[in-house]
Amino acid sequence: MAKPLEQVMDALDIETFFVCASEEEGRALMLSLLKAWGFKDVDVVFAQHEGPGVRVRGRAYVYRPADKYRWLRAEAGQEGALS
């Protein structure tokens, strides 16, 4: 099977609900999570905090336009996309 991240067309979105006190804290938690997973090009697309916590969607761009996409390579079998 192909390496999963190599088959991501552009970005990986993670959506969850953090129990926390503010939107700012929720955003920080999401960025921290994505970085802990090894992603470098990360952002929070959306966050909405109400009393119990934050509904938050983070994004890690695996590829941006003009990068060299591994899903487009001519042949299979190269290293992972996180590097």
Next chain:
Amino acid sequence: MKKILLAPLDPVHDIGLKMMARGLEQAGHAIALLPPDLTPEEVVEQAVRREADVLLLSRTLGYGVAEILARFIDLADAAGLRDSVKIAIGGMAIRPELAAELGFDAGYGPGTTVEEVVCFVENRNYRPDSTHSGKAKRDMTAGYDYRYRHPGIAAKLAAISDIILEWVKDKTSPGVERAKLRDELWDAEKWRNRQGDGDLYSRYPALCGDIPRQYYAAGTLHPKTRRSTKEEVAGLERYLAETKARMSVKTLQHTRAKPLVFVQYGTGCPFMDIGHILTSEAWGADGVVHFDPSWGARTEGFLDGFLTHQEDGTVITPANMNRIHQALETSTLWQIRAHRGLNTPETVVLAGKLGADLTKINICYGSLGAGTDPERMTVDGYHSMLYARKYNLPFDVVTNEELCGVPAHKAFAGMLIVGDLAVRLGARPILQPLFAYSPEVMVNGYMADNYVDFNAAKIQALRKIINSPIWPGAPIGFLTQTEDRVQSAMATALHACLANSLAVDAISIASTDEAYSGGPISVPARIDTLRAVQEGFRFFGRAEIAPTDKAGAYADQIVDGIEKALEEVLACGDFVAAIHAGALGSQAEGAYPGRNGKDTVTSKKR
């Protein structure tokens, strides 16, 4: 013929199995459908007794599903069924990966078609056939005669077109001259066959600005671009071959034939664009709109080569556009925007030669909202329309100056001027009002209660004036979407449903990344809105959304405003002067006559 036993592993639910049973019977197989609420032991016993070839089970309830399926497989093993009987499980509670893990021969989740199951029974690979979608390109201008229904406005538009035609007849520009070279000297077929560009580039660079001139003189690229590599091109060919082999296209519309649904692409990279386009087509887009970089509109002349761009907007070059065209499904309408900059006429020529179906031209928006000098834009727009006629390209006339703050009636007056001129020249314009929460709407509270009335009023107003195709954009719901993907998809779908109810010809929709400015649009964000629109069309079908009485009053107000704006243009006696004077959008309303291309209009040599 196979002997097929169907059994719900469920207390009550067996609708899905009944549908499958009917389809399998029609395919010529012998069917036995057991009632709900049998135990796994009873189902296994029946399978043995009836000597079934295939056992199709269903499970709708999610509670305890893994346990019951595991127990069933154990019982089937013990009864010796596993070697002789194909066993599949389907239903709302089923995920294919769970079925595979437990040892079923197949697992079918929600949305499975009868055809898929018939293929499983008959040991055939299931390949959705795109030809079965019946999707084909449609000309949205067909059936419209552009006849005016408002004599007063018709007369004013005719008088303004006379003024423009008289003013423009001896004028040209570098953009017009480049278009002429491209039209006369460049043969797309020869270029595709690697037989060169004719004499085009011996004369072309002299008509270009610095960036293209340096490219043609020394091969210097724009700093944000790079050439695609041979490896990337080989990879693209592999990707296209593999994807096309399994490609099919959805139809979003339910019981109405329209509106056609367009999405905009322009990630900067033609490869990524192709990935986004194929995905959009697969999820139902009827058409795609090419977005070029903003600097492209301010640059005299095009670059050449297969180039990728690090920022928004994919560079228009023959090679880029040709690659994208080759990747399109045959049913997909392809629009290349020409409307707003210094390359407008040549863009139309290139679009025509490379097989586009539609383009986009608007003198007023290009002059007032996109930074191009009104005099230049008028000359270039006129010639663009002539090329649009020559290459059989209908074009929309967008009214994005509304987003600067220009009231709808003034933007519409500009749109109708361009539309009237186009019809006079034998071209086929498509009116493009915005469905947007525009500054005018915010200031005046036109959408304080709902988003329906003022948008519906725009369509009603245009239909009181002319029998013309209408394609709201661009994208619909502009400034109502937020970064929340649920809200964004919902807002887009509701505006699409309003368009559906108003029976317009097409819409352009955004992705759910419309309001996100932190990075490029992601491909799942495109799917979000296409899915939402499909659900909206399914929900409403032929049912209609009823605007309140305010819509009619707003429509009358827009029609009156259009007529007054046209009177103001006529009072100026000069179309370009009227643009500068604010007749079609003033500086106080956020419209600033552009300066790109200023003083580049010259008289034609006789």
